[in-house]
Amino acid sequence: MLIGLVGKPSVGKSTFFKAATLAEVEIASYPFTTIKPNHGVGYVKVDCIDKEFNTQCNPNHGFCVNHKRFVPVDLMDVAGLVPGASEGKGLGNQFLDDLRQADVFIQIVDLSGTTDETGKSVENYDVTRDIIFLEDELDKWYFNILIKVWKTFARKIEMEHSNFVEAVAKQFSGLKVNEEQVKQVLLKNNFSSQPSKWSDELLLKFASELRKLSKPMIIAANKVDTPNGVDNLEKLKNKFPGSIIIPCSADSELALREAAKVGMIDYIPGEKFFDIKGNLNDKQKDALKKIKENVLDKFETGTGVQYILNYAVFNLLGYLAIFPAGATKMKDSKGNILPDCFLLPPNSTALDFAYFLHTDFGKNFIRAIDARTKKILGKDYPLKNRDALEIVTSR
Numbered sequence: 001m002l003i004g005l006v007g008k009p010s011v012g013k014s015t016f017f018k019a020a021t022l023a024e025v026e027i028a029s030y031p032f033t034t035i036k037p038n039h040g041v042g043y044v045k046v047d048c049i050d051k052e053f054n055t056q057c058n059p060n061h062g063f064c065v066n067h068k069r070f071v072p073v074d075l076m077d078v079a080g081l082v083p084g085a086s087e088g089k090g091l092g093n094q095f096l097d098d099l100r101q102a103d104v105f106i107q108i109v110d111l112s113g114t115t116d117e118t119g120k121s122v123e124n125y126d127v128t129r130d131i132i133f134l135e136d137e138l139d140k141w142y143f144n145i146l147i148k149v150w151k152t153f154a155r156k157i158e159m160e161h162s163n164f165v166e167a168v169a170k171q172f173s174g175l176k177v178n179e180e181q182v183k184q185v186l187l188k189n190n191f192s193s194q195p196s197k198w199s200d201e202l203l204l205k206f207a208s209e210l211r212k213l214s215k216p217m218i219i220a221a222n223k224v225d226t227p228n229g230v231d232n233l234e235k236l237k238n239k240f241p242g243s244i245i246i247p248c249s250a251d252s253e254l255a256l257r258e259a260a261k262v263g264m265i266d267y268i269p270g271e272k273f274f275d276i277k278g279n280l281n282d283k284q285k286d287a288l289k290k291i292k293e294n295v296l297d298k299f300e301t302g303t304g305v306q307y308i309l310n311y312a313v314f315n316l317l318g319y320l321a322i323f324p325a326g327a328t329k330m331k332d333s334k335g336n337i338l339p340d341c342f343l344l345p346p347n348s349t350a351l352d353f354a355y356f357l358h359t360d361f362g363k364n365f366i367r368a369i370d371a372r373t374k375k376i377l378g379k380d381y382p383l384k385n386r387d388a389l390e391i392v393t394s395r
């Protein structure tokens with residue numbers, strides 16, 4: 001599973017990326033600071049089950065603080081997207097190509113209103129324009145992939161009576177679109193079964209619906225700490241009532257995580273508070289005070305970074321955090337307690353989990369056992385978020 005950060009230049013994509021991964025990436029106030037995509041590992045936050053079992057886990061991957069388990073997820077930060085990108089403007093098609101593998105998008109918007117569509121400095125920029133043009137470019141990107149082959153493709157399908165859904169899904173397979181999603185779009189919108197008769201307008205609508213379903217999106221309303229931040233946040237929410245818009249200050253999250261890393265403060269990502277530990281100078285104290293007053297105390301979702309990552313993975317994609325756990329013991333062969341927590345796609349079953357762990361576990365599956373209740377579960381048992389399961393096999 002891959003999370004893609006998108007948005008126009010200079011909105012804070014790399015700052016968000018760095019805050020989430022602590023990877024060394026370039027951040028600067030001029031447009032197109034990032035050219036080649038950055039790949040890194042961020043974390044989603046899960047209430048660890050170790051507390052329920054009165055123990056403290058030792059994760060193989062990620063970490064656990066105060067029974068909050070941080071489970072790794074892949075993140076990608078790309079170059080800024082400008083109007084006309086789908087026609088090659090800015091870093092255009094190369095940029096879009098980088099996004100193909102993403103399963104979900106976090107769209108970063110700059111609430112300061114001081115950068116235009118191309119990331120240049122301006123005053124009182126209308127921030128609502130960003131969302132409109134970005135979605136428009138993403139739709140055109142899908143549309144361009146379709147239109148290239150559409151006429152021959154549509155005729156061939158009709159003549160050979162081949163499976164339309166399968167053929168469209170194949171056309172988009174590089175974009176991680178599956179047949180189920182194509183089916184859903186066709187059903188929902190009553191598209192006719194004669195694709196050769198579709199107008200360009202209908203094709204664009206189809207492309208747009210497919211894009212929305214296959215790359216769901218959450219909006220990080222970034223730089224909420226700036227003077228116009230809160231006003232512009234309200235403006236966005238009013239204009240796009242159907243979108244998920246979360247206030248964000250990537251810069252604050254980065255400062256908090258870096259301060260925590262060097263031992264200046266105790267801060268658990270996503271929390272609304274921190275404790276000062278080390279000897280701080282006045283400038284450092286002042287910077288932290290501002291973060292507390294302008295961001296943490298103001299918004300339910302803290303700096304927004306952790307909340308947004310969690311929302312993308314668990315709400316938009318519906319992934320499930322599953323803990324392999326023995327029904328009678330919590331340790332693995334090396335003595336590590338609850339060493340793993342895996343993220344499985346929605347609708348996964350106990351058997352899917354067994355296959356996920358090892359093909360042999362899947363092949364030789366007998367039953368699963370719920371480590372909490374000791375109840376026996378069959379192969380079709382639908383996994384629930386934070387399940388703790390043992391898989392019993394025939395060998």
Ligand SMILES: Nc1nc2c(ncn2[C@@H]2O[C@H](COP(=O)(O)OP(=O)(O)OP(=O)(O)O)[C@@H](O)[C@H]2O)c(=O)[nH]1
Binds near residue numbers: 225248
């Ligand atoms: N006030 C404030 N400034 C921020 C925030 N996030 C990022 N910035 C600043 O915005 C500028 C651009 O940040 P980047 O992270 O480089 O932006 P980007 O979207 O990756 O830009 P490109 O790579 O050029 O597309 C930098 O000066 C950051 O310090 C924030 O939450 N608040």
Ligand SMILES: [Mg+2]
Binds near residue numbers: 014033
């Ligand atoms: Mg960047």
